[in-house]
Amino acid sequence: MRERIEQSDVSEPVARRASPLVVLLHTVTFRQARQFVPAVIPIVAATGFGGGRTTVIALVVGVTLLSLGTAALSWWRFTYADGPSSVVVTRGLLSRSVRTVPNDRIRGVEVETSVLHRLFGLVRVRIDAAAGAVAGKEEELVVDGVTRAEGDRLRAAVLTHRQAPDRADGGTEAAPAEEEFGRFDNRWLLYAPLVGSYLALPLAAVGALFRLAQELPENVRPNLGEAALASVRALGITVGGALVVLVAGSVVGAAIVNWGFRLVRRGGSLIAVRGLITRRHTELEVDRIRGATVAEGAGMRLVHAARVNALVTGLGDATRRGQLLPLGPRSEAWTLARRLVEDPGPLVAHPPAARRRRLVRATFAGLMVTVAGMLATVLAGWWWVVLVGLALTVLGIPLGRGRYAALGHATGPRSFSVRSGWLVREQVLLQHRAVVGWQVRQSFFQRQAGLATVLACVGAGRGGYAAIDMAAGDIAGFALAASEPWAATFSRPAP
Amino acid sequence: MTTAPPPVREPAWSLSRSAISLWVTEGVIGSLVLGVGAALFAVFVPGDLGFPFPVLRRLVPIAAALYAVVTIGVRPWFRFRVHRWEVTADAVYTLTGWLTRTWTLVPISRIQTVDVTRGVLQQLFGLSTVAVLTASSQGTVRVWHLEADVAQRVADDLAHRAEQVRDQAT
Numbered sequence: 001m002r003e004r005i006e007q008s009d010v011s012e013p014v015a016r017r018a019s020p021l022v023v024l025l026h027t028v029t030f031r032q033a034r035q036f037v038p039a040v041i042p043i044v045a046a047t048g049f050g051g052g053r054t055t056v057i058a059l060v061v062g063v064t065l066l067s068l069g070t071a072a073l074s075w076w077r078f079t080y081a082d083g084p085s086s087v088v089v090t091r092g093l094l095s096r097s098v099r100t101v102p103n104d105r106i107r108g109v110e111v112e113t114s115v116l117h118r119l120f121g122l123v124r125v126r127i128d129a130a131a132g133a134v135a136g137k138e139e140e141l142v143v144d145g146v147t148r149a150e151g152d153r154l155r156a157a158v159l160t161h162r163q164a165p166d167r168a169d170g171g172t173e174a175a176p177a178e179e180e181f182g183r184f185d186n187r188w189l190l191y192a193p194l195v196g197s198y199l200a201l202p203l204a205a206v207g208a209l210f211r212l213a214q215e216l217p218e219n220v221r222p223n224l225g226e227a228a229l230a231s232v233r234a235l236g237i238t239v240g241g242a243l244v245v246l247v248a249g250s251v252v253g254a255a256i257v258n259w260g261f262r263l264v265r266r267g268g269s270l271i272a273v274r275g276l277i278t279r280r281h282t283e284l285e286v287d288r289i290r291g292a293t294v295a296e297g298a299g300m301r302l303v304h305a306a307r308v309n310a311l312v313t314g315l316g317d318a319t320r321r322g323q324l325l326p327l328g329p330r331s332e333a334w335t336l337a338r339r340l341v342e343d344p345g346p347l348v349a350h351p352p353a354a355r356r357r358r359l360v361r362a363t364f365a366g367l368m369v370t371v372a373g374m375l376a377t378v379l380a381g382w383w384w385v386v387l388v389g390l391a392l393t394v395l396g397i398p399l400g401r402g403r404y405a406a407l408g409h410a411t412g413p414r415s416f417s418v419r420s421g422w423l424v425r426e427q428v429l430l431q432h433r434a435v436v437g438w439q440v441r442q443s444f445f446q447r448q449a450g451l452a453t454v455l456a457c458v459g460a461g462r463g464g465y466a467a468i469d470m471a472a473g474d475i476a477g478f479a480l481a482a483s484e485p486w487a488a489t490f491s492r493p494a495p
Numbered sequence: 496m497t498t499a500p501p502p503v504r505e506p507a508w509s510l511s512r513s514a515i516s517l518w519v520t521e522g523v524i525g526s527l528v529l530g531v532g533a534a535l536f537a538v539f540v541p542g543d544l545g546f547p548f549p550v551l552r553r554l555v556p557i558a559a560a561l562y563a564v565v566t567i568g569v570r571p572w573f574r575f576r577v578h579r580w581e582v583t584a585d586a587v588y589t590l591t592g593w594l595t596r597t598w599t600l601v602p603i604s605r606i607q608t609v610d611v612t613r614g615v616l617q618q619l620f621g622l623s624t625v626a627v628l629t630a631s632s633q634g635t636v637r638v639w640h641l642e643a644d645v646a647q648r649v650a651d652d653l654a655h656r657a658e659q660v661r662d663q664a665t
Contacts, residue, residue: 313630437601437634440503444594452502457601459630472502479503479600486585486602490503 015079015090021120022145026071027064029116080143082157087127089141101129101141107288107314108321109155111281113148118279123151127158128315159269159283181270181324182336184261188328192254193247194299195307195327196424202249206242258326263336270310272324282321288313290434290460291415292337295426296330306333310340311430311460322461341429344412347419353449354469355404362400366392409467409478416482418456418467428465434458435483438490440475447472454479503598506581506588513620514578514640515571520616522566526559533559580638582649585660587627587636599636605629606657611650613643625650 026032078091086102108128117123127141146154192198259276265286272282291311300306308325315321325336337343370389376382402422410417419427437457446452446469454475455466470478476491533555540548570593579590586602610626617623623646625638641649 436605436629436631437599437636439600439633440598442502442596447596455633457629457631457634459634462633463631464633472500475502476504484602486604487600489583489586489588489600490598492583493504 015081015088016150017079018075018143018145019120019122019147019150020075021122023068023071023075025116025120025122025145026074027068030063030067032067032070032074075145080141082154087129087141087158089143099141101127103158105129105314106158107312108285109159109283110321111151111155111283113279113281115277117145120145121148122146123148125151125154128321155281155283159285177266179265180262181265181339182261182263182328182332184258184274184326185328186255188305189251189254189258191300191303191305191327192250194303194305195250195254195297196299198250198254198327199246201253202246205249206245254327261326263324270324274326284310284312284315284322288315289340290458291428291430292324292340293426293428293461294330294333294337295424297424298422301425304330306330308333308336309461311428311434311458313434313460315460337429341431342412342415343429344410344415344417347408347410347417347427350404350407350409350467350469351451351471353451353471354407355401357445357449357451357469358404358407359397359400362403363393363396366390366394366396369393407468409470411478411481416456416478418465420466420468428461430456430458430465430482432483434460435487438479438483438487439464440479440490442472456482501596501598506579506590506598508579508581510575510578510580510640511622511642511645512575513622513642515575517616517620517622517640518571518574519567520619522563522571525566526563529559529562578639580641582653587638587653589636589638591637591639599634601627601629601634601636603653603656604660605634606653609650609654609657611646623647625653627653 074091077096078089080087080089084103086100087106088098088100090096090098106127106129110126110128112124112126113122114124122145125143125146127143129141143154256276258274261272261274263270263272265271268286270284270286270289272280272284274280289310289312293309293311294306295309296306305327306325306329307323307327310322310324312322324340325333366389368389369392370386373382373385373387373389376385399422403420406420406422406425408417408419408427415429415431417427417429419425435456436459439455439457440452441455442452450472451469452472452475453466453468454470455464457464467478479487479490536555537552540552573593577590577593577596581588585604586600587606588598588600590596590598606627607630608628610628611623612626613623617640620640621643622640623643625641625646627636627638629635638646638649
């Protein structure tokens with residue numbers, strides 16, 4: 001338990017309101033009014049507005065007024081207070097809710113600035129207060145629309161677990177020295193087309209564009225004759241164009257999200273800043289970091305790129321917030337990961353039985369389809385099913401080998417590591433103290449092959465990280481070498 | 496039955512024998528539901544349909560009967576032989592499953608909450624489940640089907656000890 005010195009002169013925490021400017025901001029974005037839309041539509045439909053300019057104007061004015069009213073009301077009803085031991089947020093338009101979060105439950109603070117927020121000089125502060133095994137959006141306090149200075153003060157006050165001096169001081173006296181951990185090099189954006197999640201961005205945009213094109217009136221749409229579509233050249237141009245859009249879109253998407261990414265250590269926290277349009281400022285406590293993952297997708301492996309996430313206990317939305325290196329060269333990724341967690345050394349490969357098992361599992365679906373195809377050929381004459389099955393089986397062989405090659409584990413004096421995955425190969429570095437439990441699983445077939453899977457249960461990230469298909473005899477030793485002495489229960493003879 | 500030695504040692508204590516009766520009851524209920532489904536299938540699917548249906552008409556009742564035999568006649572005893580649990584000086588240790596076996600080990604120092612739950616069927620047989628929760632969503636250990644008073648004692652003891660040795664690291 002952390003010592004907390006109670007200051008006698010600390011006054012009762014004052015309930016603060018967000019900046020009044022947020023009313024304008026929320027009026028413009030219809031933030032509160034949006035939830036009334038489902039209720040308003042049937043009313044409008046029932047009263048049966050005719051067309052006409054006046055009704056449209058009346059509607060626009062009415063909706064804006066409604067938005068202004070609800071925004072003002074929710075601003076007035078929303079207060080927050082950061083006391084010496086907890087943060088209290090009171091809100092609710094009609095039903096009131098008061099949420100109190102003790103300071104030692106707070107795992108991270110994020111300051112977010114969208115374009116509109118920047119126009120008004122405001123920020124949004126998200127306070128992450130996850131507790132235990134429960135997950136969900138409910139674990140988050142959002143203070144929307146405070147001034148930049150107040151946002152910084154709130155962040156500092158909440159994270160240092162002490163009441164900052166008065167607002168006038170700014171609350172950042174004797175700022176500890178900064179140490180830069182990493183900085184995004186814009187050349188790394190070129191990796192983006194090889195990363196699945198960035199490729200999805202332009203795909204979504206293209207999909208939206210097509211839907212829009214469908215909505216356009218007939219006479220505006222370019223008239224593409226069927227003959228033109230059928231020609232090879234047109235097809236080539238379409239595919240080439242689509243590829244260019246995809247590649248350019250993913251680079252732009254990655255730039256928007258990661259622009260100016262910078263990771264620094266200031267005192268006891270790691271601070272990540274990034275974003276072109278919406279600036280995000282995420283703060284993690286170094287004390288709560290239990291490990292790191294280095295992930296390489298199949299495409300990223302071609303160019304030796306990787307991504308680093310921190311595993312922080314109780315951090316909500318960890319895949320986004322824990323990001324320490326969104327995209328970069330593998331060497332950079334490993335340097336960063338090793339700064340957070342001691343490297344346990346080179347990975348130990350899993351036994352040959354594990355390779356057989358991976359191969360069997362990867363080709364099994366294809367074999368089943370082949371067998372079903374043979375039946376279907378005899379019974380219904382569907383001979384092509386057999387071909388599909390054979391193709392799947394053949395493709396399964398490199399997949400299985402790749403999946404086996406990814407497997408590995410290592411233990412060191414203070415940390416351990418496991419790796420698995422083919423589509424996304426992920427290596428996890430974890431401290432011994434991170435492990436809150438072990439789970440050993442052995443299926444019928446694993447038992448025959450002398451293998452077992454061991455899962456390290458961790459109160460961070462996905463909640464568990466597995467060493468798949470280890471030699472069954474090595475498990476007890478691995479568990480003991482990778483966590484604290486209690487794991488000896490696995491090998492100690494029963495009383 | 497097993498060929499290779501288990502990867503880690505077995506916990507020491509077996510469950511209450513009432514667990515077998517409970518599993519048999521569960522098997523009977525499950526088989527009844529499945530049997531009704533199979534009967535409905537046999538009655539309402541006309542016999543003069545195309546390719547897969549004649550085969551299915553014969554396979555479905557066989558599968559249902561097989562399921563009933565396994566879940567009522569085999570699985571409860573098999574499970575009872577596999578399932579084990581133990582509370583040591585510093586950890587809770589369980590073994591569950593029948594074809595796929597799962598050993599779970601959770602140190603008492605990392606326990607966050609201890610729950611005792613009693614399902615409807617469990618109450619019929621005087622049994623309870625002790626669930627030990629940690630900070631990890633996957634690190635939950637459940638000791639199924641203990642006698643109610645044993646379960647309560649174990650839960651109280653674990654909660655008490657967790658209070659004493661708890662460390663902040665989660």
